[in-house]
Amino acid sequence: MKKYFFFDIDGTLTTPLTADYPDSTREAIRRLQKAGHFVSLATGRIQADAWQVACDLGITAAVSDGGNAVTIDGKILYDEGLALEDCFAMLSAIDCEKHPWALAIRNEKYRITTTNSYLSKVKDRYYKTEVDPAFDFHTASVIHKIFIACSKQEEAEIPLGPLPHVWFRADTMLIEPIHKEHGIKELQRRFAIPDEDIVVFGDGMNDRTMFRPEWFSIAMGNAKPQLKEKAKYITSRADEDGIYEACRRFGWI
Numbered sequence: 001m002k003k004y005f006f007f008d009i010d011g012t013l014t015t016p017l018t019a020d021y022p023d024s025t026r027e028a029i030r031r032l033q034k035a036g037h038f039v040s041l042a043t044g045r046i047q048a049d050a051w052q053v054a055c056d057l058g059i060t061a062a063v064s065d066g067g068n069a070v071t072i073d074g075k076i077l078y079d080e081g082l083a084l085e086d087c088f089a090m091l092s093a094i095d096c097e098k099h100p101w102a103l104a105i106r107n108e109k110y111r112i113t114t115t116n117s118y119l120s121k122v123k124d125r126y127y128k129t130e131v132d133p134a135f136d137f138h139t140a141s142v143i144h145k146i147f148i149a150c151s152k153q154e155e156a157e158i159p160l161g162p163l164p165h166v167w168f169r170a171d172t173m174l175i176e177p178i179h180k181e182h183g184i185k186e187l188q189r190r191f192a193i194p195d196e197d198i199v200v201f202g203d204g205m206n207d208r209t210m211f212r213p214e215w216f217s218i219a220m221g222n223a224k225p226q227l228k229e230k231a232k233y234i235t236s237r238a239d240e241d242g243i244y245e246a247c248r249r250f251g252w253i
Contacts, residue, residue, distance in 0.1 A: 001197065002036055002037055002038065002197065003037045003038070003197050003198075003199050003252060004037070004038040004040070004187070004188075004191075004193050004197055004198050004199065005032060005037060005038065005039045005040065005199045005200075005201070005252075006040050006041070006042035006063060006180075006184055006198070006199070006200045006201070006210065007029075007039070007040070007041055007042060007200075007201045007243075008041075008042055008043055008180075008201060008202040008203060008204065008206075008207050009041060009043045009045060009050070009053055010043070010045075010203075010204070011203035011204055011220065011222055011223075011238065012201050012202055012203045012207075012220050012238060012243075013025055013041075013053075013057070013201075013238065013243065014238060015237070015238050015239035016203075016222045016237065016238065016239065018239075021056075021057065022238060022239060022241065022243075024241040024243065024244040025238060025241075025243045025244065026057065027244060028243045028244040028247045028253060029057055029058065029059065029243075030058065031247070031253040032247060032252060032253055033058070033059075035252065035253060037252060038061070038191075039059050039060075039061070040059065040061035040062060040063060040184075040187065041053060041054055041059060041061070041062040041063060041064065042062075042063040042067075042180045042183065042184060042200065042202075042207075042210060043062070043063070043064050043066075043180075044064075044065065044066045044166070044176055044177075044178070044180075044206050045064055045065070046064065046065055046069075046104060046107060046108070046109065046144055046145070047062070047064045047065055047069040047071060047076060047079050047107050048107045048108050048109070049064075049108075049109055050062045050064035050065075050069075050071070051064070051071055051074070054071070060072065060073050061073075061187070063180055063183030063184055063187070064183075065079065065080075065144055065145075065176070065177055066164075066176050066177030066178050066179060066180060066206060067177050067178075067179040067180040067181060067182035067183040067184075067209075068080045068081065068082075068144075068177040068179075068182070068183075069183070070183045070186055070187065072187075077186070078186075079107060080142075081142035081143050081144050082143050082144065082145075082146070082163065082175065082176070082177065083162075083163075084140070084142075084143060086161050086162055086163050087137070087140075087143045087146060087163065087175075088137065088138060089159075089161055090146075090158075090159050090160060090161055090163055090175075091137050091146075093159040094148070094158060094159055095157065096114075096115070097117075098157070099148050099149055099150050099154070099157065099158065100113060100114075100115050100117045100118035100121060100148075100149050101113065101118065101146055101147060101148045101149070102118050102127075102129055102146075102147045103137060103140060103143050103145070103146055103147075104127065104143070104144040104145040104146075104147070105140045105141075105142060105143055105144070106144075107144070109126065109127045109128060110127060110128050110129075110130070111127045111128070111129050111130070111145075111147060112129070112130045112131075112132055112135055113129060113130070113131055113132075113135075114131070114132065114133050114134075114135050115131065115133065116131055117149075118131075118147075118149055119131070121149035121171065122147070122149050122169070122171050122172050123169065123171060124168065124169055124172065127147075144176070145174060145175060145176045146163075146174070146175035146176075147168060147172055147173075147174055147175075148172065148173040148174075148175065149171060149172065150171075150172070150173040151170065151171060152167065152170070155173065158173060160175070163175050164176070164177065164178040164179075165178075166178060166204075166205060166206050176206075178205075178206045178208075178209060179209050180206070180207065180209055180210040181209045181210045181212060184198065184200070184210055184215075195214040195215060196214075196216075198214075198215040198216065199215070199216045199217075199218065199252075200215055200216070200217050200218070201217075201218045201219075201220070201243065201246070202217070202218075202219065202220070202223065202227060203219065203220040203222055203223040203224065203227065203238075204223070204224060204227065205224055205226065205227065207223075207227055208226070208227060208230065211227060211230040211231060216232055216233075217230060217231045217232050217233075218231060218232070218233045218234070218235055218246050219231035219233075219234045219235070220234075220235060220236075220237055220238055220242050221234065221235060221236045221237040221240065221242055222237045222238070233246065233249075233250075235249075
């Protein structure tokens with residue numbers, strides 16, 4: 001029977017320490033598709049970044065940007081940003097000298113900030129960062145993500161309002177969509193997929209919303225304890241052939 005698989009990327013398809021895609025994971029994906037199953041990513045990564053991963057792995061669908069974007073066969077069905085009014089309210093109220101920020105305003109690994117202090121406070125360079133002191137966030141027509149220089153101990157100092165957030169690093173709060181299930185539900189509606197045929201794999205807190213009771217959820221061995229509690233099955237870590245092991249156990253490959 002055809003199943004519809006949705007895989008988180010970081011810590012699920014990739015190994016926790018090296019961020020590599022194990023050969024067993026690539027083989028599991030290949031065999032799932034050869035057996036006639038539908039395979040999609042379900043990631044917080046921005047659409048362009050996620051689609052690059054999909055192409056590398058030979059996957060033809062992606063739920064990306066935390067559920068705010070869906071791509072099938074290279075065609076973007078939709079790609080939405082965060083609620084601008086909520087973003088503007090937060091950015092207007094934040095203490096930007098203590099907590100400088102950077103915005104992802106394009107569908108690429110690019111962000112813009114108004115101050116060099118952002119780069120001095122955060123260590124990651126995954127996104128190309130432009131410093132433009134004249135940038136006015138009110139001119140942004142879309143905001144995909146907001147990076148804030150902040151520690152977990154300082155979380156209460158950020159005027160989030162209704163904006164969702166995760167932790168990009170210990171020194172960076174990341175405001176981004178965390179409703180991957182929205183993208184999965186869009187594909188479920190389009191293809192009339194029964195709940196019992198949906199299988200989701202994840203490891204992090206931003207995977208919680210797709211670990212729904214009506215779907216079959218699998219947590220990686222390296223998953224957060226709160227996610228393991230919601231999972232219907234816990235497999236091994238990605239670097240211990242966890243994806244392949246689960247797919248073999250349930251007869252999907």
